Amino acid sequence: MALKDFILKYAPIVGQNIGISLYNTFLYKQRHKGHYKAYGDYYRRFENASEQEIAHEAQNRLDEFLQSTTQNSPWYRKHRGKPLHEFPILEKAQLLAHMDTIRTIEEKEGIVSLTGGTTGASMKVIYAHKDMQERFALKDHFRARYGYRLGKKVAWFSGKSLVRPQDLENGNVFRDDYINKIRFFSTFHISQQNFDAYWRAFCSFKPEYIVGFPSSVYDLCTMAQERNLKYDGKVTAFFPTAETVLPQYRSVISEVFGCQVVDQYAASEGAPFILECPHGSLHIHPLTGVFEVVDENMQPADEGEILVTSFTTHGTPLVRYRIGDRIKLAPESFRCACGSSFPVVEYIDGRTSDFIWSPENGKVNLGNISNCTKDVDGIICFQVMQKEAHAVHIAVVANARFTRDQQQNFIDAMTLRLGTSVTVQLDLVDEIPREPSGKFRLVKNMLTSDLMQSASMQRS
Numbered sequence: 001m002a003l004k005d006f007i008l009k010y011a012p013i014v015g016q017n018i019g020i021s022l023y024n025t026f027l028y029k030q031r032h033k034g035h036y037k038a039y040g041d042y043y044r045r046f047e048n049a050s051e052q053e054i055a056h057e058a059q060n061r062l063d064e065f066l067q068s069t070t071q072n073s074p075w076y077r078k079h080r081g082k083p084l085h086e087f088p089i090l091e092k093a094q095l096l097a098h099m100d101t102i103r104t105i106e107e108k109e110g111i112v113s114l115t116g117g118t119t120g121a122s123m124k125v126i127y128a129h130k131d132m133q134e135r136f137a138l139k140d141h142f143r144a145r146y147g148y149r150l151g152k153k154v155a156w157f158s159g160k161s162l163v164r165p166q167d168l169e170n171g172n173v174f175r176d177d178y179i180n181k182i183r184f185f186s187t188f189h190i191s192q193q194n195f196d197a198y199w200r201a202f203c204s205f206k207p208e209y210i211v212g213f214p215s216s217v218y219d220l221c222t223m224a225q226e227r228n229l230k231y232d233g234k235v236t237a238f239f240p241t242a243e244t245v246l247p248q249y250r251s252v253i254s255e256v257f258g259c260q261v262v263d264q265y266a267a268s269e270g271a272p273f274i275l276e277c278p279h280g281s282l283h284i285h286p287l288t289g290v291f292e293v294v295d296e297n298m299q300p301a302d303e304g305e306i307l308v309t310s311f312t313t314h315g316t317p318l319v320r321y322r323i324g325d326r327i328k329l330a331p332e333s334f335r336c337a338c339g340s341s342f343p344v345v346e347y348i349d350g351r352t353s354d355f356i357w358s359p360e361n362g363k364v365n366l367g368n369i370s371n372c373t374k375d376v377d378g379i380i381c382f383q384v385m386q387k388e389a390h391a392v393h394i395a396v397v398a399n400a401r402f403t404r405d406q407q408q409n410f411i412d413a414m415t416l417r418l419g420t421s422v423t424v425q426l427d428l429v430d431e432i433p434r435e436p437s438g439k440f441r442l443v444k445n446m447l448t449s450d451l452m453q454s455a456s457m458q459r460s
């Protein structure tokens with residue numbers, strides 16, 4: 001057992017807090033070493049650069065990245081000198097299977113990052129130190145636009161398991177980093193019976209910022225609203241991570257905590273960044289990498305899956321990597337009021353497997369599914385599960401306002417989107433479990449692509 005795990009399991013809470021404080025401080029020191037400061041200056045400088053300067057620099061970064069990749073990665077060696085669009089598309093399964101020929105450094109030379117894949121297979125990516133310093137420099141630069149810096153009080157809701165069963169009985173649902181003023185909340189135990197402990201801990205801490213899973217913060221907020229509780233502090237900004245930010249998350253969280261919700265996209269495999277500006281637009285950051293948007297035939301499109309080439313992945317190069325997310329680009333003529341010339345994305349759709357398959361309507365995406373609650377009273381959260389083409393099971397956590405009429409409204413809204421050939425079964429439950437990663441999944445699609453194909457063939 002690693003020392004860290006040993007401390008988490010056996011030490012008293014104060015001891016754990018001290019351990020967490022020291023460990024975090026060590027991590028921050030590591031991230032802020034080396035090139036961190038220079039990259040902070042770099043991103044500040046290019047914030048106000050002209051369109052030409054940015055395009056020129058983006059090309060330089062791409063050239064450098066492809067050259068270094070083809071020089072150092074055995075997997076990419078044979079593509080030396082090719083322009084980006086002639087590189088092969090990198091599938092997730094290939095990255096998993098050929099990690100050892102793709103990567104350019106050994107584990108001990110870099111920083112290992114583990115990501116939970118959609119299939120449950122976890123992926124191990126090795127970052128070069130310099131790239132990690134760049135990523136943190138950009139993230140901090142981005143958050144600094146909203147006044148954030150290290151040392152401001154932050155409430156953190158992430159997928160780390162921090163809390164032991166005996167802690168729950170005592171209402172200890174968080175751990176503190178005393179040095180960097182961060183309160184880490186467990187996202188696994190936000191429930192009706194633990195709500196009071198969470199709310200007390202949040203209110204007494206009075207964070208200036210929140211970072212973490214939007215579904216967790218949203219759950220906390222809806223429970224507070226049900227109890228007619230008013231938060232008597234003010235959070236400056238919430239920086240969501242890891243999950244798609246659904247419209248209802250945005251409105252409820254900003255209403256309860258009075259904060260701006262500032263979205264970002266940067267998957268843990270090392271994708272380039274999409275960052276929300278103070279005017280609410282999602283801007284692609286062209287100095288972090290290339291986003292190619294493609295249709296089902298892998299041809300360029302304005303809306304569809306993305307292939308990412310990320311300039312901060314020298315350790316495990318990602319070139320035209322099919323990461324499994326979708327975006328829609330804003331029309332080229334669109335100019336954001338913030339003045340930035342960085343391209344704007346209309347929306348980011350989480351993983352491509354996050355959809356329900358309708359034999360009549362094809363893929364019904366996450367945004368459309370979540371919209372089904374728009375005119376329905378009483379739903380706290382729900383999860384749609386699909387195991388066969390013609391039926392879905394929906395687990396719903398709801399309060400007393402979710403009457404028979406409201407249930408019917410919800411089913412009607414669902415049927416409108418899924419078509420009449422899909423039966424909708426509603427199950428009222430007390431709780432919907434999260435994934436092992438701590439993330440909440442609105443949609444769980446267990447249909448294989450074979451099944452979908454035969455379903456659509458039957459139809460035609």
Ligand SMILES: [Zn+2]
Pocket residue numbers: 277278279280281283336337338339340
């Ligand atoms: Zn903008």
